[in-house]
Amino acid sequence: MYVVAVTVFVKPEHVAAFVDAALDNARNTRREPDNVRFDVLRSEEDANRFLLYEVYRTKDAFAAHQQTPHYLRWKQTVADWMAQPRQGVKHTTVFFGDGDTPQG
Amino acid sequence: MYVVAVTVFVKPEHVAAFVDAALDNARNTRREPDNVRFDVLRSEEDANRFLLYEVYRTKDAFAAHQQTPHYLRWKQTVADWMAQPRQGVKHTTVFFGDGDTPQG
Numbered sequence: 554m555y556v557v558a559v560t561v562f563v564k565p566e567h568v569a570a571f572v573d574a575a576l577d578n579a580r581n582t583r584r585e586p587d588n589v590r591f592d593v594l595r596s597e598e599d600a601n602r603f604l605l606y607e608v609y610r611t612k613d614a615f616a617a618h619q620q621t622p623h624y625l626r627w628k629q630t631v632a633d634w635m636a637q638p639r640q641g642v643k644h645t646t647v648f649f650g651d652g653d654t655p656q657g
Numbered sequence: 658m659y660v661v662a663v664t665v666f667v668k669p670e671h672v673a674a675f676v677d678a679a680l681d682n683a684r685n686t687r688r689e690p691d692n693v694r695f696d697v698l699r700s701e702e703d704a705n706r707f708l709l710y711e712v713y714r715t716k717d718a719f720a721a722h723q724q725t726p727h728y729l730r731w732k733q734t735v736a737d738w739m740a741q742p743r744q745g746v747k748h749t750t751v752f753f754g755d756g757d758t759p760q761g
Contacts, residue, residue, distance in 0.1 A: 556698050556710075558662070558698075558708060558710075575751065575752070576751070576752055576757060579752040590754070591752065592753050592754075593750070594660050594662075594748035594751065594753075595749050595750075595751055596746055596747070596748055597747040597749060598747065602746075603751075604662060604746070604748055606710060642706075642708065643700070643701040644698035644699055644700055644701060645698065647679065647680070647707075648679070648680055648697035649696050649697075649698075653680060
């Protein structure tokens with residue numbers, strides 16, 4: 554699996570709209586054939602901090618996601634609502650779901 | 658759901674042992690009745706950087722996890738292997754799995 558974990562700090566006045574945009578992106582991304590998860594999380598300590606946890610079957614599937622209308626819409630919509638540039642960290646899986654992941 | 662995302666930077670000479678310890682913790686935590694996920698991820702850009710993505714049904718379930726023998730063993734085992742203190746961020750869910758999460 555290929556996992557992208559994106560931390561976003563949102564300007565307080567745009568949090569409600571950001572959540573709506575994130576939900577739109579999450580719901581549409583979950584319909585992509587090679588998307589496995591798209592969890593939208595909110596920090597317990599900082600209500601303006603969010604984590605998007607996106608899992609794709611392959612790195613290519615993530616690249617395909619970045620070409621979708623819903624991703625491009627999300628990217629453009631939220632660009633000015635962030636208090637700082639979003640931080641995306643890309644990963645491979647060691648253990649995922651209920652089992653170890655063979656390492657390449 | 659209650660989600661704990663822990664970023665760990667491991668000293669290079671301890672990475673192999675860290676992975677073993679993380680797998681032990683993940684496998685045992687998945688057997689806890691109120692654990693939903695325990696993904697162990699490795700950064701694509703920095704092979705010494707890991708993300709533990711832990712999902713519990715409730716905050717209390719996470720507190721219970723922290724009392725288990727496998728958690729305490731993990732915590733003690735890896736303490737000296739980290740290049741810097743681990744960074745744990747606790748979250749509630751806005752969208753999880755295949756649907757929106759009712760907000761309390």
